[in-house]
Amino acid sequence: MADANCIFCKIGSGEIPADKLFDDGRVFAIRDINPKAPVHILVIPRAHTEALADAPSDGAADAARCVEAAPGVAREAGLDASGYRLVANQGADSGQEVPHFHLHILGGRALGPMG
Numbered sequence: 001m002a003d004a005n006c007i008f009c010k011i012g013s014g015e016i017p018a019d020k021l022f023d024d025g026r027v028f029a030i031r032d033i034n035p036k037a038p039v040h041i042l043v044i045p046r047a048h049t050e051a052l053a054d055a056p057s058d059g060a061a062d063a064a065r066c067v068e069a070a071p072g073v074a075r076e077a078g079l080d081a082s083g084y085r086l087v088a089n090q091g092a093d094s095g096q097e098v099p100h101f102h103l104h105i106l107g108g109r110a111l112g113p114m115g
């Protein structure tokens with residue numbers, strides 16, 4: 001179910017245009033507008049689910065689909081040999097800014113330890 005105020009729902013529906021690096025109808029990938037690494041891509045389910053904890057089973061399946069899609073998206077972005085990090089922020093302590101589940105792909109430099 002789309003959320004009328006949600007930026008990722010609007011990108012998913014095409015209401016806000018964005019270059020999609022990948023799109024299988026169910027999940028899509030875009031470049032992060034404020035990259036935290038030389039390559040920073042978001043893999044986003046089209047359906048609105050705020051957090052994994054709230055996800056109905058199809059929401060969890062969407063999250064799994066993001067994980068499935070990530071290696072191909074990362075390969076296309078040239079990260080295959082150098083590696084990358086997958087991150088899913090959940091809730092306040094993670095600093096989650098957009099309350100629509102998504103997976104970050106970060107790479108293109110040594111990312112250092114997680115903190």
Ligand code: AMP
Nearest residue numbers: 007031032033034089095096097098099
């Ligand atoms: P999170 O903190 O995990 O919710 O991550 C949200 C990410 O979405 C941040 O890295 C933002 O830079 C990114 N972001 C917000 N709006 C857009 C947008 N319109 N297009 C691409 N990335 C965006």
Ligand code: ZN
Nearest residue numbers: 006009048100
């Ligand atoms: Zn949404």
